[in-house]
Amino acid sequence: MSRNLTMLTDLYQLTMINGYYKSGNHNDMSVFDVFFRKNVCDGGYTIISGMDEVVEYIQNLKFSDADLEYLRSLNIFDDDFLNFLKNFKFTGDIYSVEDGSIMFPNEPVLTVKAPLYQAQLVETAILSMINFMSLIATKSSRVCNAAKGDAVLEFGLRRAQGPEAGLYGAKAAVVGGCAATSNVLAGKMFDIPVAGTHAHSWVQKFDTELDAFRAYAEIYPDNCLLLIDTYNVLESGVKNAITVFDELREKGYEPVGVRLDSGDLTYLSREVRKILDDAGYPNAKITASNDLDEYMITSLKQEGACIDSWGVGTKLITSYDYPSLGGVYKLAATASREGELMPKIKISENPEKINNPGYKKVVRIYNSYGKAEADLIMLNDETIDENLPLEIFDPVYTWKRKVFEKYTIREMLVPLIKDGKCVREKKTVHEIKEYAKEELQSIWDQYKRIKNPHIYKVDLSQKLWELKNNMVASKKKF
Amino acid sequence: MSRNLTMLTDLYQLTMINGYYKSGNHNDMSVFDVFFRKNVCDGGYTIISGMDEVVEYIQNLKFSDADLEYLRSLNIFDDDFLNFLKNFKFTGDIYSVEDGSIMFPNEPVLTVKAPLYQAQLVETAILSMINFMSLIATKSSRVCNAAKGDAVLEFGLRRAQGPEAGLYGAKAAVVGGCAATSNVLAGKMFDIPVAGTHAHSWVQKFDTELDAFRAYAEIYPDNCLLLIDTYNVLESGVKNAITVFDELREKGYEPVGVRLDSGDLTYLSREVRKILDDAGYPNAKITASNDLDEYMITSLKQEGACIDSWGVGTKLITSYDYPSLGGVYKLAATASREGELMPKIKISENPEKINNPGYKKVVRIYNSYGKAEADLIMLNDETIDENLPLEIFDPVYTWKRKVFEKYTIREMLVPLIKDGKCVREKKTVHEIKEYAKEELQSIWDQYKRIKNPHIYKVDLSQKLWELKNNMVASKKKF
The missing domain is CATH 3.20.20.70 (Aldolase class I)
Known part of the structure; x- marks a missing residue:
């Protein structure tokens, strides 16, 4: 049952791709993050799953002649663009957490770095896979x-x-x-x-x-x-x-x-x-x-x-009491005319809906017992010296600070697809299950409470915090 | 995207089929009804959909060699049974409402009449199709x-x-x-x-x-x-x-x-x-x-x-506030050793969970303005003479009675599959949509209220009511 889901996308992705193509900026390297804003069932964690499905989808991407015929029949797209789609191939990179990882609101769980038109096409299908598989894996974990x-x-x-x-x-x-x-x-x-x-x-x-x-x-x-x-x-x-x-x-x-x-x-x-x-x-x-x-x-x-x-x-x-994980896919960076990757932000009246700009990574901080203490979202070029103390702070209540002396860190987003090819060894479902079990053991019990769990810390690095606040301030000048 | 979903069934269907096969009663003609007990979103009606999917499923039923290899690997089934499955073909009949019909709790919306082993295999997939398509069609109608x-x-x-x-x-x-x-x-x-x-x-x-x-x-x-x-x-x-x-x-x-x-x-x-x-x-x-x-x-x-x-x-x-229609598939009749179709019942501590026994039909009663007034579930061999007044009664509060003088009737369940072959002309989605719209117009507005709708009458014929009550009384003697 190999599925070709190339056409499983929202029409606006194709109208935008056509628009980018006509505007000549379709090849600009771009970075989109998948993240969610609330845990499944308002619990304390979410198990991310669906990587096998994403890989199968990306590797089968190809518009058939029948697909192009259908698109032609919509009378929106011209021959030049349909020929361009005929040769569509995903050549970008995808970074993601390992299937079965425990993740938390507002941190990237998957990042697509690809020419704009490619990254735009795959939004809808990737979301439908990650949202559903993560929803059910998490619900199952709760049960x-x-x-x-x-x-x-x-x-x-x-x-x-x-x-x-x-x-x-x-x-x-x-x-x-x-x-x-x-x-x-x-x-x-x-x-x-x-x-x-x-x-x-x-x-x-x-x-x-x-x-x-x-x-x-x-x-x-x-x-x-x-x-x-x-x-x-x-x-x-x-x-x-x-x-x-x-x-x-x-x-x-x-x-x-x-x-x-x-x-x-x-x-x-x-x-x-x-x-x-x-x-x-x-x-x-x-x-x-x-x-x-x-x-x-x-x-x-x-x-x-x-x-x-x-x-x-x-x-x-169906995860009956919470039947959809609201994962989103947001533009975080895109190449300028000079080819430099520039951070991007979307402002909203709801402050929690403002995304974290820039090409980023997620680092998990473990204490000396191997328990996860907090996650830190950083810009991709930032590094942490584990020999030095590490201070983190709440991005809203910035006076809430914590310093780690003895700790280890782990980068959560690792390559899944490089240059369009899968670079991660496929695990059996049993292996993914065992990994998810280890992940659950790595967080404290208070995050696993079925109702009113403790909230796990997801903070921003100083540099990312400053970038975000400066961008919000400047966009607010409209 | 033609889907072979032969293996999309619950394991217990196969263990039961093996059991029937070994017991020698697998070929006994049997009747199963699909019905639901509550309308989508606790509304006043449910639009039934999914007939195209059922037809495609039935027509593609076939165990592949790989399927049989997998089943062999489970070490539950012997070669004799696997050979039997190799030749599996659906040869029975399926009656159903037209796709897009408005239906109500506890009345059959689809009836499978087939040799027991065939009817048992298809339960799970048929339910998954009808439940989901009806759920979303109804939710959409409400929106x-x-x-x-x-x-x-x-x-x-x-x-x-x-x-x-x-x-x-x-x-x-x-x-x-x-x-x-x-x-x-x-x-x-x-x-x-x-x-x-x-x-x-x-x-x-x-x-x-x-x-x-x-x-x-x-x-x-x-x-x-x-x-x-x-x-x-x-x-x-x-x-x-x-x-x-x-x-x-x-x-x-x-x-x-x-x-x-x-x-x-x-x-x-x-x-x-x-x-x-x-x-x-x-x-x-x-x-x-x-x-x-x-x-x-x-x-x-x-x-x-x-x-x-x-x-x-x-x-x-996702029909977020009501993400699953609880359609069930219940044995209503099965052939005796002499080949006669005998009604069957399942008792439950919850009276509303007791099914209506026997091979049945559903008749909708329209008044002279063409509005639907009530549905009547009858045994299949019963008839109504539209020239005579028709009295119906509530199956629980039997003193609640109503007599129709001028009315027309319509049989809701019509052939979909006969002897394993589709006998219904496929409609376009547009046609199904138009039909569903007409169906909605045929019921009074009080059934379409978003909250606390009026409850549409679904009654039993005198003969069916007596059969059911007698069967419950006799089973209760255990």
Whole structure:
């Protein structure tokens, strides 16, 4: 399923590219930053994902004849420009964080440095990929945090925003910590674990629930997990399950457990746990599903629900309470007529919407225990001498200052694409998941709180702070 | 972009199919209904869409060798079953409403009648298509209702749940009433209008805003719509726009208008309207965008905002406040050992989760003005004699009854697929949009209220009501 998404862009990108081409400045080297202004679910962090998708997209960029025919039919573009598009190739550089990195509001997570017309074309598709994959990876991370080590299974395909949102969302869910997905195509495409047993329809198909359970156990004796809420959990489901478990045990098999998909999960799971224990099945697991998310799992755990693994559907695959990460793509610098890269800014009545100008980098500061203490956005040519103390300050309340004596730093943005070619080794989804787990361990728990987390520091270097303030002041003179 | 989504299913569908195959009942004719329990955004209606996607999916169903290799690698399925899958073909029937139909909770919108194993495989993908396309078509319809005839433009790709959600979502948005999309690939694939002019980056690229506007007007003199909020709308943007509009007019062109993308849209649009009018541009349009949805548009209109067309992004393409339509797929009937289609039911502690059993049809009752008055779910073999009065009753409060004397009826579910082949003529998106518009006109305004709409009647025939109640009573005996 290699996707050519060259035409997946906003029309205004093409009208602007045509405009730049006609104005003769289309080849000016330009720098655009991708950043977001709020964490997913107003949490304390966001896991950035989607780099594989960006690389595939960039490498497949090519306008087909049919694409150009369609564009011609719009009667906006002339032959000269369509011929120019025919030879379109992405020749620029893309720097980004590693897939699975923990990032914070207002810092670049990906930077495109390319001739203006190329950088402009790719805005929309890159945003749609990074925004969605990061959204679901982060939501999944929040759900897995709430599950406190229990397995979380991604079951959301049927409620996803279309087939591919279910497919790529399943991958992002595993990046964020899910143990497996129900999505078979995701399992095949991304080499991630798949899970699933049977639905209510299986039970309905047979004359009785007991017949249905027996048939299932006969076919899957070593993987017998029974859905017990088709008719009545306590009066029928768990009783029939135990009958079948007893029969299995006689044949030398141990059952996996039962699944609940409706009703009061706290009450039912506690009752079912007691019944299973009393019947001699203390190791039989209870899996639960039904509109779960991080808030519901937290609440069920607080109430003492006896649930061992969590099937999470709609609310994870759509990030239901926060269904879009608002990542933006802003011009930060562009070449002057003399070819020098000049910083650019967009002013807004909302101060938080003013971007950080210039070609930049992001540095993470770690203390001697290896915990991340703050991020610092700097101009690309600035350096830090780790042998000297490092003072950082809040860009708004500039009297809030902190000095690091013993620290290490790490540059977060590393090359992904150079001269149009991918220069980063592709990781497996499992590797990305493990990296995201390490990243989460590198930040303090107070940033992972599900509600009202502590706010991680993202500061500007003195030089960038001055540049920004001077530019705002001068633009304000209009 | 023909998509083979055969493997886009939940693993439990395949474990169940294997189970049915091993149990020897996989070929039993079965009936599954797709229905939803709540309207999108808790509104008064839902527009059903996604039939083109379902047809494409069904027609491309085929397991490739690579698919089967992957399934083999899971160590769940034996060679006999994998060979069976190799020859998988959908040979059943699918009945559905016309794409763009207005439907209501708890009535079938699509019914699959097929051998059990086939009907089971297609559940997940069909739900993911119908749920998403219907979600966005309905959300779009709500936004367009709020705009009261003004053009609504779909701008959401960058914030969609991935590239394809943006692509198919753009189509659904047009079905629901949007005039155009910014999405070029959607324009090409679905033959829908595209729109777009320029972004802030265009303005930032030039030394001054005036330079940028001049360059744009020179290239697009007959389609000059300028984004005026890059620096300051009233002090800079609208003034520079008027300078350029004056220059255009000298060359014989009339400007299209201006766009606002931030700030207080009511205040700014009213001020900009006055300035444009005073400068001699009463026909210049004001387009606005920035986190709009049906609630915000209603509020802006109430405040007297002077906005002529609405660019709607994140909140439409993700249906932000209601990001998933909870459509389900439930077994309604399956063949007995003797081959007779027997009704099936799933009991639940939540009475509203008990499905309507049996192979059914949905009839819409129209009054003599052509307005829809109620829907009636009936068993498939029931008929209505339109020459006789028709009494319907509420399935819960059975004393609530209504008798129709002069009425016409229409069967809502019509053949889509027969014996595995599409039997419905494909409509253009424009035709689907026009049909959805007619459908909306056929229901009273009180069902279209954005908040607290009147609830449309969906009743059961006497025969179906009795069947359901008898089945619930007998299952309750467990």
